[in-house]
Amino acid sequence: MNVIGIGIxxxxxxxxxGLIGNGALQGMARQPEAMSKLQVNMLIALAFAELMGLLAIFILPKA
Amino acid sequence: MAFDFHLMSNLTAAAEGAEHGASFWGLFIYFGLVLAIVIVALSLAKKSFGERVFKARPAQLVEQVYLFIENLCLSTIGPHGKKYVPMIMTFWLVIFVSNFLALFLATSPTADLSFNLAMALMAVGYVQWEGMKAHGVFGHLKHFAGPKLGPAFFIITILLFCIELISEVMKNVSLSLRLFGNIDGGHQAVETMNGLGMHIGGLEWLNIPIGAFLLPIKLLTVVVQALIFCLLTCVYLGMVTSGGHEEEGHGDHAHAH
Structure with missing residues (x-):
């Protein structure tokens, strides 16, 4: 059961x-001069989204 | 689950009830290796720091790294970010080198939750210290309480204070767990992929190390995770030290960089 939960x-x-990458790429394509700023913010957002998956992986099997 | 932790054992392994990862002294030795690499590289680069133009290759490399970190600090923290460069640079070098070791060795300091937690505690503690230096102890605590709402909303202020306090503690967890999950997860993914390629077709001798093809993705993870740890520390520093007194006037210069 846990494995299904992790999958979801x-x-x-x-x-x-994917949504974050989509938004950042569209923004970069429309405005290449803002690329460095967008990349930094994209990485922050990616880190926060990724953390959710990591939390699921590390906490779900123990609950 | 029995939590049987004593010195000489590994925090992660104890929490999982499993004996995997480096022991206390194993971690010590791996971190010594990381420090040796960093110190040797920097002392090689230091020889030609006296010249007006850096001709030696190590010095050029270190200059690029320095410019990258300085740019990160200036763009994320603000114009006063230059004084945080040494701390961020130290974090970046240690994390990057030990992540890089994780590509080739069985384990590395950053593939271990205890080490990452220690580093996250240092980063968040440093952020608190800098906030107290910038606004005073009381001013820093007031920063947690959110906007001024007046006596009618005293309960909301207290609630906000508690939530901010919890989120401050959770910063340690998120910083350390992210790094640990990415590096240790990379190891486990390679192990699993290698397991897929074992005894293909029922032949004992046919083992293909499929996990080796994950190396490019792991290389990406190595660079990005070192960057993200430093970036988030910078963001926290910027949140805590911003709104200072004389910073408003210099605000426009920061965007010109």
């Missing part, structure tokens, strides 16, 4: 990461 959690994280 990772599904959500994957969708979130």
């Amino acid at each position: 959690a990772i599904l959500g994280v994957g969708i979130g990461l």
